[in-house]
Amino acid sequence: MSHSHPESLKAEIRELKAKHNVLFLAHYYEDGAIQDLADHVGDSLALAKWGQRADNPIVLLAGVVFMGESVKLLSPEKTVLVPDLAAGCSLVDHSPYADYLKWRNEHPNGITVTYVNSSAKVKAITDVCVTSSNAEKIIGAIPHDREILFGPDRNLGRYLSKKLARPMTLWPGSCEVHVQFSMRKLHELKLQYPDALVISHPECDETILQLSDVIGSTSRLLDEVRNNRTTKSFIVATEHGIFHEMQKARPDAVLIQAPVEGSCACNECPYMKLNTLEKIRNTLKTLSPTVTVEPAVARLARVGLQRMMDITDGKAVTWPNRFEAPSPAL
Ligand code: 13P
Ligand code: SF4
Numbered sequence: 001m002s003h004s005h006p007e008s009l010k011a012e013i014r015e016l017k018a019k020h021n022v023l024f025l026a027h028y029y030e031d032g033a034i035q036d037l038a039d040h041v042g043d044s045l046a047l048a049k050w051g052q053r054a055d056n057p058i059v060l061l062a063g064v065v066f067m068g069e070s071v072k073l074l075s076p077e078k079t080v081l082v083p084d085l086a087a088g089c090s091l092v093d094h095s096p097y098a099d100y101l102k103w104r105n106e107h108p109n110g111i112t113v114t115y116v117n118s119s120a121k122v123k124a125i126t127d128v129c130v131t132s133s134n135a136e137k138i139i140g141a142i143p144h145d146r147e148i149l150f151g152p153d154r155n156l157g158r159y160l161s162k163k164l165a166r167p168m169t170l171w172p173g174s175c176e177v178h179v180q181f182s183m184r185k186l187h188e189l190k191l192q193y194p195d196a197l198v199i200s201h202p203e204c205d206e207t208i209l210q211l212s213d214v215i216g217s218t219s220r221l222l223d224e225v226r227n228n229r230t231t232k233s234f235i236v237a238t239e240h241g242i243f244h245e246m247q248k249a250r251p252d253a254v255l256i257q258a259p260v261e262g263s264c265a266c267n268e269c270p271y272m273k274l275n276t277l278e279k280i281r282n283t284l285k286t287l288s289p290t291v292t293v294e295p296a297v298a299r300l301a302r303v304g305l306q307r308m309m310d311i312t313d314g315k316a317v318t319w320p321n322r323f324e325a326p327s328p329a330l
Contacts, residue, residue: 127323200238
C-alpha cells in the first residue's frame with residue numbers, strides 16, 4: 001500500500017523518470033503504490049499502444065516480460081526496461097517453442113491466433129496475436145473458411161470459440177492464477193450476495209465463466225465497476241491488484257474477491273508481484289535490465305503483433321495461405 005513506502009523513494013523515482021525522459025507504464029495487477037506512480041496504468045493492449053506511440057526514448061514497464069517484449073517488438077528503436085527479468089508468465093511456460101512449432105507444422109493451412117501472453121519465439125510462428133480486449137475483433141477478421149489454431153490459453157480460446165461460434169483447435173495452456181478460483185465456493189458466495197455481479201477474466205476455468213455475469217479483459221472489468229450503476233457489489237474473478245484501480249474509480253463499490261479452493265494467496269500473480277518500488281528505482285538509476293529480442297526472432301514476431309494492431313485500428317490485412325517454418329531455424 002502506498003502509505004508504507006517512504007516518500008523519499010517515490011520522489012527519487014519521479015526525479016529519475018524525469019531526468020531520463022522515461023515513460024512509466026504499469027499493469028493493473030501491480031501493487032497500488034506502483035500504479036499510483038506510473039504515467040499510465042492499463043491492460044496489456046493499452047500498454048502496448050502507449051509504448052508504441054510514445055515519444056519518450058525509454059519505456060519502463062512494470063508488468064511481466066512478455067509485455068515489455070511487445071513494446072520492444074513494436075518500437076525496436078526504444079530502450080525498454082523491466083524491473084525484474086524473472087517476471088515470466090505461466091502461459092509462456094506452458095507453450096515451449098519446439099512444441100508450438102510441431103503443432104504449427106501439423107496444421108500448415110491453419111491460421112494461428114496467439115494470445116500476447118507468449119514468448120517472442122512463439123509469436124514468430126504466429127499469424128496474428130490477440131489480447132483479451134481485442135480477440136473478438138481480430139478473430140472476426142479471419143476469413144470463415146480458414147481453420148483456426150488458438151494458443152496458449154485454452155480457457156480464453158474455448159470462451160472465444162463458443163461466443164463467436166468458430167471451431168478452433170486449442171493449445172492446452174492455462175494461467176496458474178486464474179484457474180485457482182473455486183466454482184463451489186463462488187456458488188455459495190453468490191447466494192450470500194444475491195445483488196452482486198460476478199465479473200471474470202476469460203482466463204478463468206469454464207465452470208467460473210458459466211457463473212459469471214460479465215466476462216472481459218482487465219480494462220473491461222474495470223469499466224463495468226465504474227459504469228454499472230444498477231449495483232454496487234461486485235464479485236471479482238481476476239488478480240487482486242486490479243482492486244486498487246476499481247476502488248479509485250468507484251469509491252462506493254463493494255468489491256469481493258472470488259474465492260480460491262485452498263487458503264493460499266494464489267489470486268496474486270507471483271510474476272507481477274516481483275516488481276517493487278525499490279527495483280523500479282534501481283532500474284531507473286542503472287537503466288537496466290533491458291528487454292532484448294534476437295533480431296531474427298523480432299523480425300518474424302513483429303508481423304503477427306503488427307497485424308493485431310492494424311486490425312484493432314480498423315485497417316485491412318492479408319493472410320498467408322500456408323505456414324512455412326522459419327529458415328534458418330530460430
Ligand atoms: P489483460 O490483457 O486483460 O490486461 O490481461 C493480461 C493478463 O496477464 C491476465 O492474466
Ligand atoms: Fe500470466 Fe496469469 Fe500472471 Fe497474467 S495472471 S501474467 S496470465 S501468470
